[in-house]
Amino acid sequence: MNSLYATPLTLNDGTETDFGRFKGNVVMVVNVASQCGFTPQYAGLELLYGKFRDQGFEVLGVPCNQFAGQEPGNDAEIAEFCQRNFGVTFPLTAKANVRGKDQHPLYAELTQFKNGPLPGLVKWNFEKFLVNRDGAVVARFAPTVEPDSPEVLAAIEDALA
Numbered sequence: 001m002n003s004l005y006a007t008p009l010t011l012n013d014g015t016e017t018d019f020g021r022f023k024g025n026v027v028m029v030v031n032v033a034s035q036c037g038f039t040p041q042y043a044g045l046e047l048l049y050g051k052f053r054d055q056g057f058e059v060l061g062v063p064c065n066q067f068a069g070q071e072p073g074n075d076a077e078i079a080e081f082c083q084r085n086f087g088v089t090f091p092l093t094a095k096a097n098v099r100g101k102d103q104h105p106l107y108a109e110l111t112q113f114k115n116g117p118l119p120g121l122v123k124w125n126f127e128k129f130l131v132n133r134d135g136a137v138v139a140r141f142a143p144t145v146e147p148d149s150p151e152v153l154a155a156i157e158d159a160l161a
Helices: 002-006 041-055 075-086 105-110 150-160
Strands: 008-010 016-018 026-032 057-063 128-131 137-141
Touching (some): 026 041, 041 057, 041 075, 041 150, 057 075, 128 150, 137 150
Parallel strands (some): 026 057
Antiparallel strands (some): 026 128
16 A cells, blocks of 8 residues: 555645655544544544654644534635644644545545444544554544544554554
């Protein structure tokens, strides 16, 4: 699944890059929204980022408005909201679709991961994909699973080891 690294990304500030910028790191990719019941998870994601960043851990937030219109803002509004309300310092992409005919190529790759309780399409905001240092998806967590839950922490620690 090293084709994941060639996947183009546009960051929230308009910077063009690709997922290869994370090569060699463990990455949690999360589709995020600022008007969702799970929005407070931004705080937990930022804590994870702070706790594990020095060990080669990254969080990548992918704002998405596909679920009940819960991310209506533009990229600048989203960045400002995340910084003001949750002190987010991890990177965000430009707003993207995580399913459907306009699905972002990153999610076309991520959703090929079939293990665990959530195979296939992203079901809601704040689904979490954990990508290991080799670019393989090693875990996927439901929106209801908090970023600081024991199973998420264990998966991150295993991937970093």
